[in-house]
Amino acid sequence: MSASTLIPTVAIEEDFRERAHEALADTQLRNNFRSAMDSLMTKRAASFSDAHEREHLRALGNAVRARALSKLPDLLQQLEANLTRNGVQVHWAETVDQANEIVMSIARRRSARQVIKGKSMVSEEMEMNHVLGAQGIECLESDMGEYIVQLDNEKPSHIIMPAIHKNAGQVADLFHEKLGVDYTKDVDQLIQIGRRVLRQKFFEADIGVSGVNFAVAETGTLLLVENEGNGRMSTTVPPVHIAVTGIEKVVENLRDVVPLLSLLTRSALGQPITTYVNMISGPRKPGELDGPEEVHLVLLDNGRSQAFADSELRQTLNCIRCGACMNHCPVYTRIGGHAYGEVYPGPIGAIITPHMVGLAKVPDHPSASSLCGACGEVCPVKIPIPALLRRLREENVKAPDASPRIMRGQGSKYSRKERLVWNMWARLNSSPTLYRVFLKAATRLRGLTPSNVGPWTQNHSAPKPAARSLHDMAREHLAKKSGDPR
Amino acid sequence: MSELFYNAVPNATRVAPPLPTPRQYPSHKPRKVYLFGTCVVDLFFPEAGMDAIHLIEREGIAVDYPQGQSCCGQPAYTSGYTDQAREVARSQLALFAEDYPVVVPSGSCAGMLREHYEDLFKDEPETLLKVHALADRTFELTEFLLFVCKVQFKDSGAPVKVALHTSCSARREMNTHLHGREMLAQLSNVERIDHSHESECCGFGGTFSVRMPDISGAMVADKTRSLIETGAHQVLTADCGCLMNINGSLEKQKQALRGQHLASFLWQRTGGQQ
Amino acid sequence: MSARQNILNKLRNSLTGTTPVPDNFDEVLVTQPWTYTPEQRIPQLRKLMEAVHTEIHLSTEQDWPALLAQLVTDRQLPSLLIAPTTAHGQKVTAHWERNPGLAPLKAYNRPVEEWKAELFNDTPASLTTTLGAIAATGSLIMWPTPEEPRLMSLVPPVHFALLKASEIRDNFYQVQQEMNWAAGMPTNALLVSGPSKTADIEQVLAYGAHGPKDLVVLILEDA
Numbered sequence: 001m002s003a004s005t006l007i008p009t010v011a012i013e014e015d016f017r018e019r020a021h022e023a024l025a026d027t028q029l030r031n032n033f034r035s036a037m038d039s040l041m042t043k044r045a046a047s048f049s050d051a052h053e054r055e056h057l058r059a060l061g062n063a064v065r066a067r068a069l070s071k072l073p074d075l076l077q078q079l080e081a082n083l084t085r086n087g088v089q090v091h092w093a094e095t096v097d098q099a100n101e102i103v104m105s106i107a108r109r110r111s112a113r114q115v116i117k118g119k120s121m122v123s124e125e126m127e128m129n130h131v132l133g134a135q136g137i138e139c140l141e142s143d144m145g146e147y148i149v150q151l152d153n154e155k156p157s158h159i160i161m162p163a164i165h166k167n168a169g170q171v172a173d174l175f176h177e178k179l180g181v182d183y184t185k186d187v188d189q190l191i192q193i194g195r196r197v198l199r200q201k202f203f204e205a206d207i208g209v210s211g212v213n214f215a216v217a218e219t220g221t222l223l224l225v226e227n228e229g230n231g232r233m234s235t236t237v238p239p240v241h242i243a244v245t246g247i248e249k250v251v252e253n254l255r256d257v258v259p260l261l262s263l264l265t266r267s268a269l270g271q272p273i274t275t276y277v278n279m280i281s282g283p284r285k286p287g288e289l290d291g292p293e294e295v296h297l298v299l300l301d302n303g304r305s306q307a308f309a310d311s312e313l314r315q316t317l318n319c320i321r322c323g324a325c326m327n328h329c330p331v332y333t334r335i336g337g338h339a340y341g342e343v344y345p346g347p348i349g350a351i352i353t354p355h356m357v358g359l360a361k362v363p364d365h366p367s368a369s370s371l372c373g374a375c376g377e378v379c380p381v382k383i384p385i386p387a388l389l390r391r392l393r394e395e396n397v398k399a400p401d402a403s404p405r406i407m408r409g410q411g412s413k414y415s416r417k418e419r420l421v422w423n424m425w426a427r428l429n430s431s432p433t434l435y436r437v438f439l440k441a442a443t444r445l446r447g448l449t450p451s452n453v454g455p456w457t458q459n460h461s462a463p464k465p466a467a468r469s470l471h472d473m474a475r476e477h478l479a480k481k482s483g484d485p486r
Numbered sequence: 487m488s489e490l491f492y493n494a495v496p497n498a499t500r501v502a503p504p505l506p507t508p509r510q511y512p513s514h515k516p517r518k519v520y521l522f523g524t525c526v527v528d529l530f531f532p533e534a535g536m537d538a539i540h541l542i543e544r545e546g547i548a549v550d551y552p553q554g555q556s557c558c559g560q561p562a563y564t565s566g567y568t569d570q571a572r573e574v575a576r577s578q579l580a581l582f583a584e585d586y587p588v589v590v591p592s593g594s595c596a597g598m599l600r601e602h603y604e605d606l607f608k609d610e611p612e613t614l615l616k617v618h619a620l621a622d623r624t625f626e627l628t629e630f631l632l633f634v635c636k637v638q639f640k641d642s643g644a645p646v647k648v649a650l651h652t653s654c655s656a657r658r659e660m661n662t663h664l665h666g667r668e669m670l671a672q673l674s675n676v677e678r679i680d681h682s683h684e685s686e687c688c689g690f691g692g693t694f695s696v697r698m699p700d701i702s703g704a705m706v707a708d709k710t711r712s713l714i715e716t717g718a719h720q721v722l723t724a725d726c727g728c729l730m731n732i733n734g735s736l737e738k739q740k741q742a743l744r745g746q747h748l749a750s751f752l753w754q755r756t757g758g759q760q
Numbered sequence: 761m762s763a764r765q766n767i768l769n770k771l772r773n774s775l776t777g778t779t780p781v782p783d784n785f786d787e788v789l790v791t792q793p794w795t796y797t798p799e800q801r802i803p804q805l806r807k808l809m810e811a812v813h814t815e816i817h818l819s820t821e822q823d824w825p826a827l828l829a830q831l832v833t834d835r836q837l838p839s840l841l842i843a844p845t846t847a848h849g850q851k852v853t854a855h856w857e858r859n860p861g862l863a864p865l866k867a868y869n870r871p872v873e874e875w876k877a878e879l880f881n882d883t884p885a886s887l888t889t890t891l892g893a894i895a896a897t898g899s900l901i902m903w904p905t906p907e908e909p910r911l912m913s914l915v916p917p918v919h920f921a922l923l924k925a926s927e928i929r930d931n932f933y934q935v936q937q938e939m940n941w942a943a944g945m946p947t948n949a950l951l952v953s954g955p956s957k958t959a960d961i962e963q964v965l966a967y968g969a970h971g972p973k974d975l976v977v978l979i980l981e982d983a
């Protein structure tokens with residue numbers, strides 16, 4: 001009989017549990033993820049071989065992000081002013097609907113038929129492909145991994161490597177089936193096929209969409225990193241470039257980018273730098289021969305201001321979207337990205353999604369973790385992820401009428417029964433008398449331990465209390481020592 | 487360190503605490519220590535608690551085991567029941583009030599005392615003083631034996647291969663994995679073998695193991711397989727939550743391999759009588 | 761109220777009574793581990809760039825046009841796109857004139873809209889200069905200009921880049937400081953660290969994703 005058997009397991013949101021269960025049974029998926037995550041972890045470690053440099057750089061990254069957040073509204077205004085001065089049109093959206101409206105109005109004005117996208121997780125929050133598609137506008141992904149998942153009508157399963165859940169054979173099948181090319185498993189050939197298809201799309205597109213890795217307030221600059229070149233293509237070839245980003249992505253100074261860029265590329269893929277670092281500060285100027293005529297930036301809130309409002313939860317917004325947390329997460333490794341069912345998977349997904357869609361929609365996110373802390377250990381900007389998960393659990397089990405209201409969906413896992421159990425547990429553990437009575441009962445009645453204690457015995461033999469508690473043995477031992485027959 | 491931001495405006499943007507400096511240990515053995523047994527040891531592995539007491543007493547140090555102790559509060563804390571955790575933590579604080587070191591045969595519970603009691607009492611400046619004082623004199627068992635007692639163990643056992651598993655919070659909050667390794671390295675007949683994915687969580691995570699049994703089960707299955715693959719005769723750990731998890735799984739799988747608390751192993755290997 | 765106003769108001773409310781986090785930027789941390797002696801710079805740059813399949817040749821102010829011609833011929837490139845009004849463009853034109861029989865030169869001298877199809881489908885290689893390089897990360901610095909536009913270093917599958925040895929700097933921080941980037945950024949500034957690549961399929965590295973498949977750097981040791 002242990003405390004754990006007294007906790008009634010509140011019915012878990014079926015979707016997450018079902019998805020996790022399916023993923024766990026999918027050997028192919030687990031193997032794909034295991035080897036991919038191992039590889040990414042090794043790469044990151046090799047890239048940060050100097051522990052001193054690594055820890056000080058993480059501290060600097062954290063300080064730079066904290067400084068930016070501490071001045072966020074001022075920096076956003078400064079960013080807007082400088083971007084505007086540079087000829088970039090800045091738009092603000094509280095919700096994804098508003099953001100989509102902004103994009104649609106630009107598309108309509110330009111009579112756009114084809115949109116080509118560089119990689120943007122914010123555009124996934126917006127479900128931009130779907131929204132534009134419903135209006136008859138082709139919105140095609142150009143990042144190879146994103147292109148692959150789009151072709152297969154899937155969502156990305158990782159924020160840096162969207163098709164990481166697939167192996168070469170699966171991609172070969174997909175290309176063969178959907179593109180009609182000869183079957184080939186050769187990765188170089190598959191990439192060349194993608195290159196050929198997408199080159200035509202860069203050529204034709206009316207609008208290019210991108211994300212933003214860092215928006216520099218000081219100079220009015222959008223900084224984008226990539227290895228493939230599709231980002232540069234999407235932001236240079238089409239006559240219109242729309243960049244979409246979260247309001248938290250602004251940094252104060254250009255020099256602030258230096259440590260963040262190093263942390264990002266080394267944490268994500270173990271690279272000293274990406275193939276391209278693309279710094280855009282405006283549309284085509286008179287006399288320039290290429291580049292978009294129009295450049296737009298859409299600043300999206302979508303729940304970030306909720307995280308911002310609470311000093312502890314605000315740290316969630318330090319994130320520079322490197323993916324290291326999910327690469328090191330033993331839960332993510334085993335269930336993959338799709339099981340989370342939302343845009344951002346893994347540890348960062350667990351702490352940011354509740355702000356974006358409300359806790360009621362993702363009530364299990366905060367609990368999808370053993371709090372092992374591997375994520376917090378590698379986060380380049382030192383987000384205290386385990387502490388934030390714990391905090392979200394606290395918000396999750398608050399009474400629905402509890403105040404202050406911190407979050408949408410607060411109290412979505414509230415259970416009177418569960419609360420009662422924990423109250424009893426607290427009473428038991430704060431009263432030496434009660435606790436000793438409990439110990440006596442548990443040890444004496446150990447033979448009555450049922451062999452099936454619900455979720456515990458799914459994976460373990462039934463736990464049996466010892467014949468005597470430590471309280472008992474210690475008291476006897478110490479009494480003997482002091483010669484005091486108690 | 488956290489005094490800095492607890493004195494700041496409550497809605498101030500937080501900066502991570504400064505990088506920790508290596509812990510300074512007392513230069514002399516104390517005459518007396520408290521033992522904080524932990525609830526899991528109390529009910530499921532009391533022999534580990536007794537062996538911890540034996541190991542300490544053999545160093546000439548008296549052990550006080552306050553009978554009023556129960557649990558550090560971690561299960562409620564990690565489940566989001568902060569008020570309940572605070573209630574239990576407060577009662578423990580009162581029991582370890584004298585200025586003796588508190589030795590804990592569990593890295594995760596030691597970590598709770600040292601790192602998280604701060605958070606529980608962040609709105610009570612006076613209690614915080616007690617919390618800081620307690621944190622300063624809280625030691626995980628292996629740490630205490632190595633750096634305060636400066637033990638030099640002599641191995642009196644037959645050659646054996648072991649695998650060492652360290653709980654995540656012990657590893658990340660208390661560096662227990664390093665202390666465990668150093669401790670075992672003192673035993674000449676003990677060969678310690680690294681298991682694959684050594685630093686990966688065993689899947690216990692307290693209530694995680696019952697809330698998410700599918701995922702937890704997958705993690706402990708991988709952990710046990712990795713431990714078995716080392717060919718070790720024995721699994722050792724300084725954390726009883728993990729021990730319960732790993733042993734429970736091994737038993738269900740009908741595997742021969744079992745885990746033992748590091749304290750018991752050390753006591754037995756160095757000539758201690760049961 | 762506009763979305764802009766709502767967002768800014770929310771953020772401001774959340775920060776009531778707070779003061780900004782001070783700026784304690786650790787300059788030493790981002791420069792000291794990434795500082796090289798003059799003799800180390802080229803080797804460091806080469807090590808990083810060649811690790812990601814960049815082709816690097818050492819040359820001189822005098823010799824590079826001939827080297828370029830050789831490289832173009834060896835690769836059997838049907839043409840080479842240059843910026844004819846630049847100094848280096850003029851050197852190429854002059855060398856090509858003295859050596860008939862080389863692959864024809866193309867000029868990027870009109871807006872891309874006027875010749876987009878040709879740029880995309882029939883421009884196998886280009887030559888651009890650079891603003892220097894960063895040894896710490898193995899990166900070329902490029903600031904495209906009206907004379908030498910952005911797409912030159914992106915669309916043609918083979919990109920030749922000229923780099924003066926004296927313009928190789930140690931780290932990104934130093935570059936920003938010495939060149940005073942904070943005072944004003946151009947329409948587009950780039951760091952280019954190799955040919956285009958991706959590991960999106962099963963983590964297997966493949967080169968030539970969307971950007972150039974080949975990056976060939978001519979380092980002018982005496983420039």
